[in-house]
Amino acid sequence: MSSMTSAPTEASVHRPHDERRLPWYHLIFTGLTGLLVAIAGLAIVDALSIASAIVVGFLLHLLFGWVYSLVREGPRWAMDRLVTLLVIGAFAVAMFPLLSLLWEVIRRGLTRVLAAKPSVLSFWTSDMSGIIGGADAGGVLHATVGTLLITLWASIISIPIGLFTAIFLVEYADQGWKKTLGTGVTFLVDVMTGIPSIVAGLFGLAVFITLMPDASVRMGIMGAVALSLLMIPTVVRNSEEMLRLVPMDLREASYALGVPKWLTIVKVVLRTAIAGLTTGITLAIARVIGETAPLLLTVGMVTSMNWNMFDGRMATLPTFINQQYRAGSANCMSDSVTNPITHEVYACSISTNIDRAWAAAFTLIVIVMVLNIVARLISHYFSPKLSR
Amino acid sequence: MAAPQPINVEDLDIFYGDFLAVEGVNVQIRPRSVTALIGPSGCGKSTFLRTLNRMHEVIPGAYAKGKVEINGEDIYDSKVDPVNVRRRVGMVFQKANPFPTMSIRDNVLAGVKLNNRRMSRSAGDELMEKALRGANLWNEVKDRLDKPGMGLSGGQQQRLCIARTIAVQPEVVLMDEPCSALDPISTLAIEDLIHELKQEYTIVIVTHNMQQASRVSDRTGFFNIAGTGKPGHLIEIDDTDTIFTNPTNKQTEDYISGRFG
Numbered sequence: 184m185s186s187m188t189s190a191p192t193e194a195s196v197h198r199p200h201d202e203r204r205l206p207w208y209h210l211i212f213t214g215l216t217g218l219l220v221a222i223a224g225l226a227i228v229d230a231l232s233i234a235s236a237i238v239v240g241f242l243l244h245l246l247f248g249w250v251y252s253l254v255r256e257g258p259r260w261a262m263d264r265l266v267t268l269l270v271i272g273a274f275a276v277a278m279f280p281l282l283s284l285l286w287e288v289i290r291r292g293l294t295r296v297l298a299a300k301p302s303v304l305s306f307w308t309s310d311m312s313g314i315i316g317g318a319d320a321g322g323v324l325h326a327t328v329g330t331l332l333i334t335l336w337a338s339i340i341s342i343p344i345g346l347f348t349a350i351f352l353v354e355y356a357d358q359g360w361k362k363t364l365g366t367g368v369t370f371l372v373d374v375m376t377g378i379p380s381i382v383a384g385l386f387g388l389a390v391f392i393t394l395m396p397d398a399s400v401r402m403g404i405m406g407a408v409a410l411s412l413l414m415i416p417t418v419v420r421n422s423e424e425m426l427r428l429v430p431m432d433l434r435e436a437s438y439a440l441g442v443p444k445w446l447t448i449v450k451v452v453l454r455t456a457i458a459g460l461t462t463g464i465t466l467a468i469a470r471v472i473g474e475t476a477p478l479l480l481t482v483g484m485v486t487s488m489n490w491n492m493f494d495g496r497m498a499t500l501p502t503f504i505n506q507q508y509r510a511g512s513a514n515c516m517s518d519s520v521t522n523p524i525t526h527e528v529y530a531c532s533i534s535t536n537i538d539r540a541w542a543a544a545f546t547l548i549v550i551v552m553v554l555n556i557v558a559r560l561i562s563h564y565f566s567p568k569l570s571r
Numbered sequence: 572m573a574a575p576q577p578i579n580v581e582d583l584d585i586f587y588g589d590f591l592a593v594e595g596v597n598v599q600i601r602p603r604s605v606t607a608l609i610g611p612s613g614c615g616k617s618t619f620l621r622t623l624n625r626m627h628e629v630i631p632g633a634y635a636k637g638k639v640e641i642n643g644e645d646i647y648d649s650k651v652d653p654v655n656v657r658r659r660v661g662m663v664f665q666k667a668n669p670f671p672t673m674s675i676r677d678n679v680l681a682g683v684k685l686n687n688r689r690m691s692r693s694a695g696d697e698l699m700e701k702a703l704r705g706a707n708l709w710n711e712v713k714d715r716l717d718k719p720g721m722g723l724s725g726g727q728q729q730r731l732c733i734a735r736t737i738a739v740q741p742e743v744v745l746m747d748e749p750c751s752a753l754d755p756i757s758t759l760a761i762e763d764l765i766h767e768l769k770q771e772y773t774i775v776i777v778t779h780n781m782q783q784a785s786r787v788s789d790r791t792g793f794f795n796i797a798g799t800g801k802p803g804h805l806i807e808i809d810d811t812d813t814i815f816t817n818p819t820n821k822q823t824e825d826y827i828s829g830r831f832g
């Protein structure tokens with residue numbers, strides 16, 4: 184240890200520096216010591232639980248590991264051990280909520296999906312028409328279609344506007360009045376990023392009530408407009424950053440070949456940035472696909488399928504989750520529930536509403552994941568290739 | 572093709588916004604020859620080079636006053652589209668910049684493809700082979716034309732960029748320190764190429780390397796700047812031999828003999 188702290192002598196310089204490095208399994212020793220001391224200490228103060236043991240054990244492991252390494256390996260490696268453990272700890276803290284959330288949603292979601300009759304797919308192929316009380320049936324076909332349609336229309340509105348705004352900001356707003364306009368647009372986009380989603384919903388509602396003077400108007404397209412208000416700033420911001428990453432060299436190379444500016448933008452700038460643009464747009468879609476408040480205001484909720492974006496209320500997954508969860512436990516007075524429309528008879532299940540909420544949440548996560556995978560594939564196949 | 576005419580530059584002032592970067596350039600650049608521009612950093616030689624195909628306008632706020640005649644036509648005339656100027660005056664940059672999304676083949680044909688011009692596969696192959704042979708790159712890449720252009724070595728990438736430039740069949744090729752990022756062997760390859768290219772093209776090359784200027788050019792121009800914030804001037808231009816052995820101007824002599832810069 185002293186040879187490490189003092190100025191390097193001939194000997195310390197030439198000594199193989201990993202000679203004193205201890206094998207990794209010494210970590211198990213310090214880790215177990217930390218955990219055991221934590222359990223013992225917590226038991227004494229009567230605060231023992233799995234969570235507290237892990238947290239205190241990890242902190243003690245930091246301390247023990249550092250002291251142990253300081254004594255056996257020297258201060259430089261001790262610091263290395265300490266920081267390595269801190270980084271791993273931070274990673275675990277970041278991953279834990281994500282993994283436990285996924286686990287909870289899959290576990291609880293699958294309960295309803297697997298219980299659906301007649302087949303496992305029934306939850307996704309049936310809607311909620313005539314499903315009342317604690318009926319052990321029903322599904323999210325109508326809400327899934329509603330979510331997909333509304334998000335699709337929101338994307339159709341937002342992606343061109345957002346992308347063109349980003350192109351203006353990066354490629355055209357460089358001097359004079361365009362620069363002033365660009366600064367203004369950037370400011371407004373920043374402000375828009377902070378709009379609470381409920382305000383976007385109210386705006387969408389107000390626009391359509393003004394356009395067609397009828398306070399009770401509810402349409403899918405109203406939700407799409409409200410969502411696009413939330414989506415546009417994200418698309419602008421993400422695309423702008425991606426377009427700025429395209430090196431000026433490539434634009435100049437294109438100009439020097441006598442290619443006009445608009446073709447340079449289309450065929451060089453957008454083409455080079457397409458991987459990043461896809462990711463940015465996917466993130467924007469993922470941001471709005473789970474929005475509840477604006478859809479509750481503008482689109483409302485129904486129990487059956489509505490394919491028409493321009494007429495009547497639509498069901499969406501987030502509002503469906505909200506509605507089912509608020510319905511809470513069913514009140515099973517008798518063992519069976521009859522569908523008033525089809526006169527089918529279902530068993531009564533107390534937990535059916537809550538199970539449906541979780542299964543809908545699971546469906547929503549699956550949709551977002553599929554979207555992400557598609558975006559990944561697109562960026563994989565279109566990203567610049569550097570390999571030989 | 573008609574007999575090539577010199578490039579005439581008259582009273583050219585170049586600005587970045589309010590800042591006068593280069594002042595009062597008067598020069599005649601001979602066709603089918605190599606003209607080298609030398610001078611200390613920041614003296615405006617690259618800026619001047621970029622005004623010869625209106626590339627400096629890409630920088631916000633940059634503009635030029637004066638006259639640049641190529642083939643008897645003033646490229647700064649209000650009726651002239653800079654896009655057409657750049658089709659006639661190609662440019663090779665300091666850093667090799669092949670398009671990262673394109674194969675070697677597409678990079679060479681970028682001038683055609685990016686302009687949405689239709690070209691048959693065979694005509695495209697012919698043009699590509701001619702350009703790659705012209706850039707002394709054909710033998711090295713003929714077996715991997717569909718591989719990405721970014722996979723080539725630095726020197727090969729620079730020759731790919733030269734091939735891309737000559738594939739649009741310009742009259743003039745501008746080179747902005749094309750060898751500054753390359754090793755001596757790649758530099759030699761490019762210098763040999765410049766010798767061959769001057770049979771067909773008028774070449775203007777900016778270089779920091781005075782040996783390179785003396786090796787490749789027929790005429791050499793010396794730019795200098797009086798101090799920071801002052802405009803650059805073309806001090807003198809003459810046959811390369813004269814500039815390096817017997818310059819007229821004291822500043823040129825000081826610079827080439829290494830007394831400053």
